[in-house]
Amino acid sequence: MSIKGTDYYTIDELMAVCMARTIKNGDTIFNGVAVPLPFTAIMLAFKTHAPESIFWSGLLAGLNPDPPFLPPTSGDSVMLHRANPILHLHQIFDLAMRGELDRIFFSGAQIDKYGNLNNTLIGTLDNIKIKLPGGAGSSHIGCFAKNYTIWSIRHDAKVSSKGQRVFTFVESVDFVTTVGRRTSTRNRDELGLMGGGPDCVVTNLCTFDFDPLTDVMRLKTLHPGVTVEEVLENTGFEPVLSDTIVETPPPTKEEIALIREIDPMNTRKVGFSRSALEKRYDF
């Protein structure tokens, strides 16, 4: 099989592959708002190792769509292409409340060591410095879903106008929009939550799982060229270091070709820095 133009891959594509691999065949999968990268991953899983998975086209609630391209807004009806039936949105939320949603993808403006996510505000409720858009359905579905995959394309530590380093991955979030593996005092069982919470994290630098003892993120694989030090520098907390940190298993050429077919408009690249996107990884 000759696959044109697939002699390299880029960070968005590597992330999509890593995210796709968190899906098991037969999983029920939902993804809501602001979705190019997770949707690329879901479509990829569906077209490779997880053909019996079940997923809905975001808030449009079409079943197993096969869109010719991924739109810049997840509210666009191209996400209903070949979907059948088109459900009512509440049918998916009900399914999640029944404990039948296997996996969902969540990101966060802040992400703490336990996988708690903040998409609500920076600052405090009394003094909001940045009002973020909100968590959509992540606050409640995060309590119900069997597991969720955390993803972030901003695993970095920008320097603010005041000269401070501002992390996405922080010791603790300003506001818990979506609960992770535990709060500071109680784990999910103690909280009485139905779902299992986050079990894996895919960033632009690396992938984590969680240390079963402490529920803290555990560094598992490094993307090509990334060092442990680089991860630690860009992480506002001290992650657990796995005994065997390896390089992130590379994508296959077929996976990369599929990704480019799934998302010909490259909407999955939105939000990445130009320099990150310009870096080409060889197979």
Added chain:
Amino acid sequence: MSIKGTDYYTIDELMAVCMARTIKNGDTIFNGVAVPLPFTAIMLAFKTHAPESIFWSGLLAGLNPDPPFLPPTSGDSVMLHRANPILHLHQIFDLAMRGELDRIFFSGAQIDKYGNLNNTLIGTLDNIKIKLPGGAGSSHIGCFAKNYTIWSIRHDAKVSSKGQRVFTFVESVDFVTTVGRRTSTRNRDELGLMGGGPDCVVTNLCTFDFDPLTDVMRLKTLHPGVTVEEVLENTGFEPVLSDTIVETPPPTKEEIALIREIDPMNTRKVGFSRSALEKRYDF
């Protein structure tokens, strides 16, 4: 206007007219199972004094149908003719739970003086002599609906095989399927019920309303040729006698013509005795 064949009317037609008159223009009206007579009444009201009423075609849940005939089973899709939209059945139940259902029609194998209805069983729970079909939605909707009209085509006192007189209108029912104006100990307010319960009764002999003080059925009008004594003989409790018992206001020729147009198959006549149907009332 020349109206063919309408120089007389029969008991089923008189009852349909009386039942129709319990509907106010703009009322929301539902009627479920076993429905020829109430449906005749509802269609008649809609085509005469209550054109802005809202009603659903029974358990098929079509809005404001205009069927070319009334079928022998209320599950038949002729009841969806010209209905638009066809709703989900639960939308009507929800509306009733919101307190937005103005009127519904209920009958009973036994009916007591307070309007409690029995459609569940004759005998006791431990010793069921006759298992009746059940109340469909009447048990709960009877708690919620603003008001309901009781109707019965069996206002009589048949003599059983043991020589006992068996009443439809009884002192107290064997089993309360649908609660009336009150139980023996508490009225609806004391029970905490949302809806107002029955406010009128249409039978093959007469019409009742309810005495506001005692909540007991109060004889209001007598159908042509019926006497107070005949009503009392066929009623297993002592109804309140209104100060001014009058003859039931007759139907108009137009009403009768409409009824025959609404129900050309005469399904409304099912269940009446032959002798009752043969009796012709002049205008």
Added chain:
Amino acid sequence: MGIHSSKDKVCSLSKAVSRIEDGSIIAVGGNLSAREPMAIIREMIRQGKCNMHSIGGAHGVDIDLLCAGGVLRRVQNSYVGFEADFGLAPNYRRMVQQKKVIPKDTDCVAVLMQLRASVYGLPFMPMKLVTGTNILDLHPEYIVMTCPYTGEKLSLLPAVKPDWAIIHAHKSDPKGNIKLHPPYFADLLAIEASQNSIVSVEEIVSEEEMDKIGATVPYYEVTAVVELPFGAHPTSCYPDYTYDRKHLAEYVKLANRGEDVFRKEYLEKYVFGVKSHDEYLELVGGHDALEELTKWNQGTEKWCELLGRNL
């Protein structure tokens, strides 16, 4: 509920029905005289299923026949009968009176709310207060709660999660996507609330065809589909065919003549006496008689004639 992710749902009638365990809670689709899964029901009887518990709204010949066939032990329906037309449900009535079937009479709204609780993953649903009736004597599981917001009293109804929804529908594809035409009755809710669903259909169409017509129920809610044209007979399946009022009249007449007569003249003939659904269709008149039931849409006169024919 229950996620049935397999994409091959097509099944034989006997194999599909063999999966239903004795003692199951079943939600039977359709309503009164309409779109009841009668072919599945006949197969359940043939396979000797027993001790089941039905939950549902206003039904007729389906529940009555399940009683006669010894399948049901508890009937938690809001209505079982033949309306004004043919009156009481003779087998249901007889078996309840003989204490062979336990009546758990319920209300249409209760069924709705109890199935909703299952759909929403909840142990119960609250409901505006119901009281003053003896239906509550049959349902000690209802609890009265004082609302912490308003102080008003509410009734709590526990979730009912059927093990099986048993449905007759118009079309499916091989994956199990289902096309259902209105009226839906409580079928969509029953499928969503049930752990498993068997759906018999008039026709299995290709996935491409289903994409064109648009499904009503997603395939992952469906355990098995069985192609059974006229599978609702003697009930209707509009717009395909109306109900067979003549057959129902015969049914009720035989049932009213007692258990033995009904067993010998109805069950032995129409249920045990046939090896397949096709044989049943031959027995009830075959092609010509069934074709006649499809002619309701030729006009009001024909429709009237079919529904009103002199019995």
Added chain:
Amino acid sequence: MGIHSSKDKVCSLSKAVSRIEDGSIIAVGGNLSAREPMAIIREMIRQGKCNMHSIGGAHGVDIDLLCAGGVLRRVQNSYVGFEADFGLAPNYRRMVQQKKVIPKDTDCVAVLMQLRASVYGLPFMPMKLVTGTNILDLHPEYIVMTCPYTGEKLSLLPAVKPDWAIIHAHKSDPKGNIKLHPPYFADLLAIEASQNSIVSVEEIVSEEEMDKIGATVPYYEVTAVVELPFGAHPTSCYPDYTYDRKHLAEYVKLANRGEDVFRKEYLEKYVFGVKSHDEYLELVGGHDALEELTKWNQGTEKWCELLGRNL
């Protein structure tokens, strides 16, 4: 909810909007970039509506513009933004940070359950336990209950009954029967839960025509209908037209330049600067520009071009 039995629902935009009282709870239809009732929203701003409280799911320019126009005091939505494409909602963000708008951030599931409570006539809905998040700090009205059946803990969410649902749909008839094409988002629920509903539509058709195409929402749930072709612009109204990504880009750019710039260059121009919806349509490009948005269905290439055009 609310029964609107009148059979004459057709209304002018200004008259329909004049009925919405200041301080109302409003449920805005559509979602993110899709089928939001933008023409009604612009009229609400023109009429100086204020102090309102929105309840809903994931939205974008609709809520942001309502904030900028001074209409909203409380925003109980689960998301307000422009996703990865254009980022944060500038006016919403600014006004929240300036404490002019009170954020009552909620969750899509909470909205569903709280509207359901209203539809079912209940003071609250139970829900599987939600805890561990600061969303609960914003919602002290949630109560934890121990289930009397299972002993598990459940969250109770009080009913939210919007005073007005504000919806853009495809078609209505003069009675107010509404035809809505999927995706429905939460619109059907919003209409059922709200005391009143204003629905703007692409086209008012005859009752006969509506009978043919089949309504989605019964007329008695609708208070007023207003015919406003392209009434969702700059959001989409599939299958009629896609969204105007170029206009949204301009919107966000101006909004990011601060309150004064946005007022002067956007509000004064597109909202206060027009006397009618027709004038607005002229201003955003008139017939040719709008016609272009309808061409998404000419094929993937055209669709891509419309959505991806270089800004």
